[in-house]
Amino acid sequence: MTEDRILLEGMLFSGHHGTLPAERELGQRFAVDVELRCDLRAAGSTDDLAQTVDYGAVYRQVRAIVEGPPAGLTEVVAERIAAAILERHPPVEAVRVRVAKPNVRLDGGVLAGSAVEIVRRRDPGPA
Numbered sequence: 001m002t003e004d005r006i007l008l009e010g011m012l013f014s015g016h017h018g019t020l021p022a023e024r025e026l027g028q029r030f031a032v033d034v035e036l037r038c039d040l041r042a043a044g045s046t047d048d049l050a051q052t053v054d055y056g057a058v059y060r061q062v063r064a065i066v067e068g069p070p071a072g073l074t075e076v077v078a079e080r081i082a083a084a085i086l087e088r089h090p091p092v093e094a095v096r097v098r099v100a101k102p103n104v105r106l107d108g109g110v111l112a113g114s115a116v117e118i119v120r121r122r123d124p125g126p127a
Helices: 021-026 041-046 055-066 074-088
Strands: 005-015 028-037 094-106 109-121
Touching (some): 005 055, 028 055, 055 074, 074 109
Antiparallel strands (some): 028 094
């Protein structure tokens, strides 16, 4: 697997994900970071967008998922993002997705935030 990475950090969206009724009704802020592992040599030597991953397309996919149909768990949101990226961007060998909820209220207290982070790799297919 390549060591090259594309980092999209600090994408901020509003969504209605969560297990509490207020989270579903009022919505809340989500911060998403994505790390794409893909070979960047061709893009680096040709200056050709077709040789890499279109950051704008990834951003739009992440936005559609976070602002789209609600999920109870942040883990589901992260899985949806990872699956969409691997499905639609063949150069991506692996993806790391971090979905954070800043300022979380929990059992009468407040956390600075909570987050889940997952890593998913492209299925190499039959051997």
